[in-house]
Amino acid sequence: MEQSVQVCIAGGGPAGMMLGVLLARSGVSVAVFEKHADFLRDFRGDTIHPSTMQMLYELGWLNDFLKLPHQKVRTLTGVFGTKRIKFADFSHLPVKAPYIAMMPQWDFLNFLAAKGQAFPSFKLLMQTQAVDLVTDRGRVTGVRALCNGAEMVISADLVVAADGRGSTLRACAGLVPNDYGAPMDVEWFRLPRLAADTEETQARFDGGRIFIMLNRGDYWQCAFVIPKGRDAEIRAAGLAAFQASVAALLPIDTTRAAAISSWDQVYLLTVKVDRLQEWARPGLLFIGDAAHAMSPVGGVGVNRRVQDAVAAANLLTRPLRANALTFDDLKRVQARREFPTRMTQRLQLFLQNTVIAGSLAAAGPVAPPLALRVLTAIPLLRRLPARLIGLGIRPEHIAPR
Numbered sequence: 067m068e069q070s071v072q073v074c075i076a077g078g079g080p081a082g083m084m085l086g087v088l089l090a091r092s093g094v095s096v097a098v099f100e101k102h103a104d105f106l107r108d109f110r111g112d113t114i115h116p117s118t119m120q121m122l123y124e125l126g127w128l129n130d131f132l133k134l135p136h137q138k139v140r141t142l143t144g145v146f147g148t149k150r151i152k153f154a155d156f157s158h159l160p161v162k163a164p165y166i167a168m169m170p171q172w173d174f175l176n177f178l179a180a181k182g183q184a185f186p187s188f189k190l191l192m193q194t195q196a197v198d199l200v201t202d203r204g205r206v207t208g209v210r211a212l213c214n215g216a217e218m219v220i221s222a223d224l225v226v227a228a229d230g231r232g233s234t235l236r237a238c239a240g241l242v243p244n245d246y247g248a249p250m251d252v253e254w255f256r257l258p259r260l261a262a263d264t265e266e267t268q269a270r271f272d273g274g275r276i277f278i279m280l281n282r283g284d285y286w287q288c289a290f291v292i293p294k295g296r297d298a299e300i301r302a303a304g305l306a307a308f309q310a311s312v313a314a315l316l317p318i319d320t321t322r323a324a325a326i327s328s329w330d331q332v333y334l335l336t337v338k339v340d341r342l343q344e345w346a347r348p349g350l351l352f353i354g355d356a357a358h359a360m361s362p363v364g365g366v367g368v369n370r371r372v373q374d375a376v377a378a379a380n381l382l383t384r385p386l387r388a389n390a391l392t393f394d395d396l397k398r399v400q401a402r403r404e405f406p407t408r409m410t411q412r413l414q415l416f417l418q419n420t421v422i423a424g425s426l427a428a429a430g431p432v433a434p435p436l437a438l439r440v441l442t443a444i445p446l447l448r449r450l451p452a453r454l455i456g457l458g459i460r461p462e463h464i465a466p467r
């Protein structure tokens with residue numbers, strides 16, 4: 067099968083779907099390839115931040131979006147021994163939805179897919195896996211893909227690699243991101259949540275362990291932060307030992323740790339922080355995790371990917387519509403997004419290497435870090451964490467059509 071579109075996007079994650087929908091909304095013909103048959107993936111970025119909802123508002127889609135089931139997180143709390151510090155309060159942000167909406171990522175992606183279907187130039191091809199780049203005299207001119215096992219070639223003015231942190235197209239282009247390291251990995255699992263639970267979303271820091279609980283309505287989404295590479299050792303020590311270490315950190319009825327009845331319920335996230343030096347080649351652009359994987363610190367992943375997509379749509383729609391896209395246009399996307407990405411990653415690395423590594427290495431109770439005490443003690447600085455997490459550095463906005 068051979069086809070031709072203006073833009074072919076590999077990867078139907080937050081970055082690829084948002085870019086596809088925005089371009090199609092402006093009349094650009096787009097095909098998004100997603101290798102899976104659906105968007106169902108547990109334990110992904112389920113945190114939709116105020117910055118993303120503000121863009122949905124600018125698109126006129128916020129009310130529809132908020133009709134989907136979600137939980138609102140208005141503040142973030144850190145617990146250090148017996149000390150509780152509310153380090154982010156989103157209620158002051160100058161946006162329409164000043165809170166984090168906890169929503170399964172598949173609901174968000176299905177929502178974008180439904181919006182995309184309203185535009186005639188939007189094509190979403192599920193079970194279609196990009197396997198190689200098609201090039202002509204040094205320029206990428208299309209993608210070779212497997213669609214339900216059948217080979218197809220799509221030619222395009224622009225190929226966008228939004229195929230995630232293990233990007234196939236990045237490997238095809240021979241690009242390797244710089245790896246900035248991470249001292250931890252994360253084990254994700256669920257515990258039952260009762261309507262009577264009074265605890266809220268929080269991160270608990272203790273000697274040698276960090277435990278995060280996110281209120282997801284009828285369950286707690288829990289993250290057990292462990293020293294890098296120790297997952298196998300923890301599993302080898304047995305489920306009972308794991309349940310006991312979870313129970314030791316639970317501020318709710320500790321017997322609920324017994325709900326983890328199999329290792330199949332525990333999902334390992336290997337934390338990575340990396341970034342490509344160049345996000346573009348002639349005819350090819352990398353966005354989202356394919357260009358830069360981020361740490362889960364701050365839960366900003368999905369939202370920064372959506373911002374990549376919005377920046378790319380803002381910068382590329384006009385040249386695409388004029389059939390005049392150049393390599394310089396693609397480099398402008400990197401120029402726009404590299405600074406906020408670099409700064410966010412630096413901040414994450416700082417927190418990883420001080421607060422997180424410090425807590426994981428500590429033998430006894432952990433005190434709140436100095437930076438956090440300063441931030442929360444000085445009124446002028448108190449609003450900074452909510453701004454950095456909720457909006458990010460230089461947030462993007464939907465350009466008028």
Ligand SMILES: Cc1cc2nc3c(=O)[nH]c(=O)nc-3n(C[C@H](O)[C@H](O)[C@H](O)COP(=O)(O)OP(=O)(O)OC[C@H]3O[C@@H](n4cnc5c(N)ncnc54)[C@H](O)[C@@H]3O)c2cc1C
Binds near residue numbers: 108228
């Ligand atoms: C366990 C886990 C927990 C996380 N928790 C959070 C969180 O709490 N908050 C947060 O903000 N972020 C979190 N993240 C990160 C967040 O999910 C990612 O940063 C975000 O999804 C990246 O978006 P993306 O569109 O760039 O890539 P992805 O979401 O990885 O999407 C890439 C898509 O491309 C598809 N694909 C891959 N290869 C191909 C191919 N060759 N052809 C076609 N399709 C392909 C994949 O199936 C996938 O759907 C988490 C990630 C993981 C793994």
